[in-house]
Amino acid sequence: MREVRTRRLSVPLHTPFVTALRRTTTIETVLVEVVDSDGVSGWGEAPQVWQVTGDSLAGSQACLDGPIADAVVGRDADPRATASLVQRCVVGNRSAKMAADVALHDLAARRAGVPLAAHLASYAGVAGPAATQVRTDVTLSAGSADELARAAIARVADGFGTLKLKVGTDAATDLDRVRAVREVVGPHVALRLDANQGWDAFEAVRVITALEDAGADVEVVEQPVPARDVLGLAHVTAHVETPVMADESLFVLEDLVEIIRLDAADLVNVKLAKCGGLTPALELLRVAGLHGFGTFVGSMMESHVGLGAAASLVAAVGTTSLPDLDAAWWATASPYAGGPHYVGDRLVLSAAPGLGIDGLQPGGEPTEGERA
Missing domain, CATH: 3.20.20.120 (Enolase-like C-terminal domain)
Incomplete structure (x- = not known):
């Protein structure tokens, strides 16, 4: 893995989203891009939902730029080798871990030339074609x-x-x-x-x-x-x-x-x-x-x-x-x-x-x- 890049995004909603816990008019998230030594990218995101996960944009971005990047940069990009490092390198911060883990799987699928669903089916040992x-x-x-x-x-x-x-x-x-x-x-x-x-x-x-x-x-x-x-x-x-x-x-x-x-x-x-x-x-x-x-x-x-x-x-x-x-x-x-x-x-x-x-x-x- 060559590098980890992060960006914050705010995506407006066409209708307010209201639950017993909160009301929001935007999707607030951290976008992560992992790049391998060949320049191939994989994408993931870390959504902010204070009332459920407690993870913030600032915290997720700091986690991705810090301990998660430290854990994966310079290592094998294959999630079979790297996903466990993401889970172990920091306590909590599961939105950030989600972003990195999804990006690693996206990268693996891109390197294999198959959609993510087909990659995950193979990864899980599921026979037959994945749905589209x-x-x-x-x-x-x-x-x-x-x-x-x-x-x-x-x-x-x-x-x-x-x-x-x-x-x-x-x-x-x-x-x-x-x-x-x-x-x-x-x-x-x-x-x-x-x-x-x-x-x-x-x-x-x-x-x-x-x-x-x-x-x-x-x-x-x-x-x-x-x-x-x-x-x-x-x-x-x-x-x-x-x-x-x-x-x-x-x-x-x-x-x-x-x-x-x-x-x-x-x-x-x-x-x-x-x-x-x-x-x-x-x-x-x-x-x-x-x-x-x-x-x-x-x-x-x-x-x-x-x-x-x-x-x-x-x-x-x-x-x-x-x-x-x-x-x-x-x-x-x-x-x-x-x-x-x-x-x-x-x-x-x-x-x-x-x-x-x-x-x-x-x-x-x-x-x-x-x-x-």
């Missing part, structure tokens, strides 16, 4: 019942068949919000709920049971309780019929072991920024599947680099549930030349080697903090 596109759900930002209903109608018109409702801001009115959406979209659109830790265990059971009694036909409820309340998560899972998914409760393998031990969820949501990249994500999906847990891949508010990597992971190894990979859809435009793009509810992967990204579009230059 991945369907996704789309999120409805938290809001009033009327706002959610209007957004639901618009998203179905955009071609999405699975809607994820952000709830958890007010347990007393969450039932009305979900019922309002179900009423306007009818029975053939799948509904998911994401409480983003907004309820306690007893509120969660009350709300979910009421939804079941109302016939709302909710496919899954994601992270109903605070992240560290794994016992509470297990309580909810044991007392409702609707499948429960662990998201913020799962970052790394130790978290998954605790979820398995307590039988605390039905499905687990693996995100690259939580676990540190594609390499640990592959292991989490493998272990969850071995223990009979449903598997799901999601994302933070990331640009097309992170979303392309996550979609390539799904295309390579598959999951038991439709993924949540709409984050870059919220962007007004892709800042990159090449890479994946959306067609209705599908994220279509580039057929070019790696992620198919060839740098920033004209006008997509970093907002601040460029370093090499």
Whole structure:
């Protein structure tokens, strides 16, 4: 590996993204480029989501420019040899680790002349060709019942068949919000709920049971309780019929072991920024599947680099549930030349080697903090 380059990016959204944890109108991320001795580049990104990972742009950029660059520059660029160095060289900083790990895999795929999904399938020992596109759900930002209903109608018109409702801001009115959406979209659109830790265990059971009694036909409820309340998560899972998914409760393998031990969820949501990249994500999906847990891949508010990597992971190894990979859809435009793009509810992967990204579009230059 010859060098590591970092840039900060701010990508505007066409619609504010609102959850029980935060509201944002931009994707804030650190773009990393790793360059090998032949001048071939691989791309990754480190998204900033203070309320979930705690990682900042400044911290991720300093980590990538410092200990991660020190660990990989001058070494073999193959992720089989280098990915473990990224994970060991610093404590925490998983968004930065994600960026470096994705970039290493992107570089390996480019060197092999294959799309990232095909590289990951080979890396994981999966037989058969990788998919070239991945369907996704789309999120409805938290809001009033009327706002959610209007957004639901618009998203179905955009071609999405699975809607994820952000709830958890007010347990007393969450039932009305979900019922309002179900009423306007009818029975053939799948509904998911994401409480983003907004309820306690007893509120969660009350709300979910009421939804079941109302016939709302909710496919899954994601992270109903605070992240560290794994016992509470297990309580909810044991007392409702609707499948429960662990998201913020799962970052790394130790978290998954605790979820398995307590039988605390039905499905687990693996995100690259939580676990540190594609390499640990592959292991989490493998272990969850071995223990009979449903598997799901999601994302933070990331640009097309992170979303392309996550979609390539799904295309390579598959999951038991439709993924949540709409984050870059919220962007007004892709800042990159090449890479994946959306067609209705599908994220279509580039057929070019790696992620198919060839740098920033004209006008997509970093907002601040460029370093090499």
